[in-house]
Amino acid sequence: MKHIAESTVRRLSLYLRFLEEFETQGQATISSGELALSGGTTSAQVRKDLSFFGSFGKRGLGYGVRDLIGSIREILGLHRSWSVVIIGAGKIGAALAQYRGFTQRGFNVVGVYDKDPSRIGVTLDDITVRADAELERDIQRLKPQIAVLCVPGDAAQALVDRVTKAGVKAVLNFAPAQIHVPKGVTLRAVNMATELEILAFGLSHPEERAS
Amino acid sequence: MKHIAESTVRRLSLYLRFLEEFETQGQATISSGELALSGGTTSAQVRKDLSFFGSFGKRGLGYGVRDLIGSIREILGLHRSWSVVIIGAGKIGAALAQYRGFTQRGFNVVGVYDKDPSRIGVTLDDITVRADAELERDIQRLKPQIAVLCVPGDAAQALVDRVTKAGVKAVLNFAPAQIHVPKGVTLRAVNMATELEILAFGLSHPEERAS
Structure with missing residues (x-):
């Protein structure tokens, strides 16, 4: 496989979002043009993005929505489930621990950790916050592939x-x-902070519009 | 001013983060090489990024940390304050309404809105959730420049x-x-969802590593 730019992966993720919507609406096939329109890109770009991973669709007939969903999910690694630990059970960590979008997309939260004794033992939905001292043992046991880090900046690198x-x-x-x-x-x-600063830049330089 | 790519704005935001750290540590000057090292880029890139906005620093002497902080803050539009409304007071919206990083960076949350009667009237830190029907009137009165949208997907575009x-x-x-x-x-x-999918792609294609 050739090198895939992050921008391609990002667009594939976007196409997937639209295809799922089209499927919900009962649409069976879709043209690269329609997909491009949803994603704010061109049909040539759509065909190029998909061509990295093989040959999809039939000329003049477009793509089968369900097939393409399956293919993109496989490309993105969503045909299997992944295990996630969340580190830091403050406001953002707790909100994420209860975020249903994780499970819906096959990301299972298997542990939430904090070092603050007042947070350890608290139950978020059906998961109990554990001491961060347990991290190594739990990772060995539960084998999560992904860690979501929601701790103060100065604690991040060590974790x-x-x-x-x-x-x-x-x-x-x-x-x-x-x-x-x-x-x-x-x-x-x-x-x-970065997102807010990009907005502030856009507001300060209306003629520029970071894009 | 020439067209500024988002990647440049993003790096300026990153430089600012490091410069503030250097200032806290009492460092008075910094070379483009040091700044590049922190940002994972090259000193030529640092000089190019800063050159868009005028001439900074002295050859051989580096940049004055405090001056450069002031200049980047001004470039990014952080030398003034901005008003923010948060729409949606669910878990993420409520977490953001109480996020101290907003105020620290000059972004003042002037209103939080929801359409769910069980959330309207709830107090988050020192701000009370208001009915989203009030949005137009409040925007006219409070003149927020920024809206942060934390609502379900199907409600987003209309808002x-x-x-x-x-x-x-x-x-x-x-x-x-x-x-x-x-x-x-x-x-x-x-x-x-997109962030998780990019992670899943990276996990599924370890030889590829989206970057």
Whole structure:
């Protein structure tokens, strides 16, 4: 497989969102043009994105919605389930622990951790917050692939070091800190400060419009 | 000013984060090389990013940390404050309404809205959730520039249409839906499903590693 840019993966994820909507509405086939329209891109881009992974659809007939959903889910690694630990049970961590979108998409939250004694033992939906000292033992036992980090910025790197050393292969970082992961570990960050700053830039430079 | 790519704005935001850390540690000057190292980029990139906005620093002497912080804050539009309304007071909306990072960065939450009667009137920190029917009147009165959207996917577009029509110029979308904004409005989206799918892709294609 050729190198796949993150922008391609991001668009595939977007196509999947629309295809699922089309399927709900009972639509059986879709053209690259229709898919492009939903995604704000061109049909040439849609065909190019899908061509990375083989040959889909029939010329003039478009793509079968259900088939394409299956193919994109497989490409994205969604045909199986993944286990997730959430580290930090503050406001954002607790909200995520109760976020139904995880399970709906095959991401099972198998543990929530905090170091604050007042949070340990608290039940969020059907999961009980555990002491972060248990992380290594739990990771060995439960083998989560993904850690979601919702701790203060200055605690983030040490925790990432611990969980990746224990075997976690993907990190979604909500902590307001730039963190580093070992080679072979996938890292994504959601940084509220950065998002707000990009908005402020757009507001301050209306002629510019960061895009 | 030349067209500024979002990736540049994103790096400026990152540089700002490091510069603030350096300032806290009492460092007075910094070289483009040091700044590049923190940001995982090159010193040539740092100089290029900053050159868009004028001339900073002295050859061989580096940048004054405090001056550069001031300049980047001004570039990003952080030298002034912005008003924010949060729409949707569910778990994520409520967590954001109580997120201290907003105020710390000059983003003042002036209203939180929901349509669920069981949430209206609830107090989050020092702000009371109001009925979303009040949105237009409140936007006219409070003139928020930014709306943060934390509603179910199928409610998102109609609300964006309402708030942008009422005068909001920037939208941060947490709703799991692709939304469209009128020309002249800045849009950012934080999509948990997409972030998780990019992680799953990375886990499924360890040789690929979306980057």
